[in-house]
Amino acid sequence: MPHNKNKIKILIAKPGLDGHDRGAKVVAQALKDAGMEVIYSGLHKTIDQIINIAIQEDVDFIGLSIMTGAHIPITEKLMKKLKEKGIEDKKVFVGGVIPSKDIPKLKELGVEGVFPGGTPLQETIEFIKNKTKTP
C-alpha cells in the first residue's frame, strides 16, 4: 500500500493473549493527533501476524503494548524475527507494565524506547520524532 512518505508510520501492536488495551489505544490516538499515521493491530496477535502487518504497511516503528509481565520473551521473539526477515531497520518501542529493572534488558535486545505505564504521552511522541530525524 503506498503511503505518504513524509508521514511517520507506526504500528501499535498487542502481542499475545492479553486483552488490556486502554493504554495501547490511548497511545495510538496520541500519535495520530501528533500527525503520524497509526495502524492498530487489534488484540491477540502472534509475532508472525505483527511482522506481516509491519511489512505490508511498511511502517517505520513498531510499538508493542504488553501488560502481563511477558515483555522480555515476547520482545526477544519479535527482534529475532525482524532479523530473520531482514527488516531490523524498523524501530521498536515497548510500553505496558514494565518494571524499571527490565528496561536495560529490553534495550540490550535492541529496543529503542521503553515507556512504562504512567509515561507522559508527549515523551513517546518526542521519542519518535527524534528517532525519525535523519542523522
Place this chain on the structure above:
Amino acid sequence: MAVARYIKDEKDQILDVIYESGIHVKPLYSPKDLEEIGFNYEMDLADPGQYPFTRGIHPLGYRSRAWTTRQYTGFGTPEETNERFKLMISHGQTGLNVAFDLPTQMGYDSDDEMAEGEVGRVGMAVDTLRDFEIAFKDIRLDKIGTGLTINAVASVMLAMYQAVAEKYGYDPKMISATPQNDILKEMIGRGAWIFPVEPAVKLIGDTIEYSMKVMPRTNPVSVCGYHIRESGATPAQEIAYAILIANAYIDNVLARGYDIDDFVGRFSFNLNVFGNMWEQIAKFRAARKIWARNLKERYGVKKPQNMFLRGLFGGGGYGLTKAQPENNIMRGAYYALVAALAGAQTTALCSYDEAYTIPTPRSALISLRTLQLLMDEVGLRDTVDPLAGSYFMETLTKQMEEKIEEEMFKIENYGGIIKAVSDGYIQRMVARQAYEIEKGIESGELLKVGVNIYKEGESMEVELHEYNYESAKKQIESLKQVKRERSERDVKRTLKELESATRAGKNVMPYLVDCCKVYATLGKMTNVFRQIFGEFKEPSLF
C-alpha cells in the same frame, strides 16, 4: 484516574466542580434542593430491604452480616494457588476469587504454542479436572463460595467446578460458584473474548439455564461494569451498559421459555470504586434503584428478593498509580470506604503494587486488612446506609439516576447493546474518553497526587512477584501425565457428544461436565466451540 474537573479562580477558590458523568456540584445543599427534585422518601429511597432498594438490599445492612472479602488470587501451578487460597482463608478471607492465566482464559492448553511464556503467569493454569482437584483440595466447597474470573470459557470452568465438587463428595446443589461469565464487557474492555457475539451470549444463556436446575446456589453471571469503567467509561455509562448487558442475557434465557423469577435472582454485578467518592456512592445507590425498577417494570419480576442488585463493589485498578506506589495503599482505603458506604455485599481491592506486578502475599494481605479494619475497627457496620437523607447525597443520587437513564436511552436508540458492542460504537467512545482523560492529566486539568501535583519525594522500591518458568514446565509435565493416565476412548466419546450437542444447539453444560469428568482438556473442549462458532471479529478503532 482523576476524578472531576475543578474550575478555579486565580485565588484557588473553586467556582465549579464537574463530575465525570456530567453533574455540576454546588457549594451548598439544603432542604430546598430536595424540594426541587421532588424528593419522596418512600418512592426514592424506602427503608433498606424495601423496593426500590436505594438504601440497600438487607434491612439491617452490615449489622446482620459484614461484607464478603474476595481478593483476586491465583498464580502458577494449582499447588501454588491452593497454598495461597489456604493462606488467605487463614487470614480471615471469606470467599475465593480465582485468577486464571491467559491461556486458560483464552481456551488454550498449557502445551499449546499460543500459551508459550504465559503459563501460570497472571493466574492459575487449568488444563484438566486434575488441576481443580489440586487447587480446591481441603477447601470446604459447601461452606465457601468461589468466584471464577473467566468469561469466554466460563461454561467449561463452571462444568469443571461441578465435576470437582462431585469428585470430593459435594452435592452440586450445595456449592456456590460465581463465574464472571460476562462476554459483552470483554468485547468492550479487558479483551478476553473468543467467539462471536451471538454464540458467546448463547453459552451464557446455557450456564444460567443449567445452574437454575443443577446448581441453584450458583451465581451464573456476574455482570461487569467494572472493566467498562476501567476502559474509559464514565460512572453513569458503567451502570447503564452493565444493566443493558444483563438485559441481553435475560432475554436469551426468557426466549427459552422460562419465568424470569426462576433465574434472575442469581445475577450479580461487579462494579468499580475509583473516582470521585460522592459520585461513586450515588452511582451505587442509583444503580440498585434502576436495576430493581428495570426488573419490575420491564420484565415483570414479582419477588422482591429477585430485584436485588447484589454486587462486588471494589477493585479500583485504574485509580492506582505507578508513581509513588505507597500512595495506592491510602487510595485503596478510600475506595474501600466508598464500597462500604454504598453497602457492597462483596468486595476486593486492587493491591498497591499492581502497576508493577501481580500482588505479592504481602500486598494482598494489606488489601485484605484494609477491608477488615473498615468493618471491625472504624465503624462501617454501625448503621445501614449512613449517608441517607443528606441533602447533597440524595440530590446527587437522583441526578445520577437521570444520567444513567440517559446513557441507557442513547444505546437503545442506537439499536441496542448487542449492536453497539458488535460494531464497536461503545469501544470507540470509551477509547476516546480514555484519551481525553490522559490529556487532562498531562495538562494538569485533572489532578492526580504524585503524578501531576506533589511529585516530590522518592518512590519506594516495589517487591516484584517473580514469574517462575519452572512452574510452566511442571504444569506441562503434569498435563502429559494426565493424558497418559486417562481413557482416550472416553475423552473421544465425550468430545464427540459435545460436538453433536453444540451443532444441534442444545444446552452444552451437561456435555461439558461429562468431558471434564474424563479429563478432556480445556483446549479440546474450546476447540469444539472454535470450529463450530468461529471467532469474534474486533471492530476497528479509528
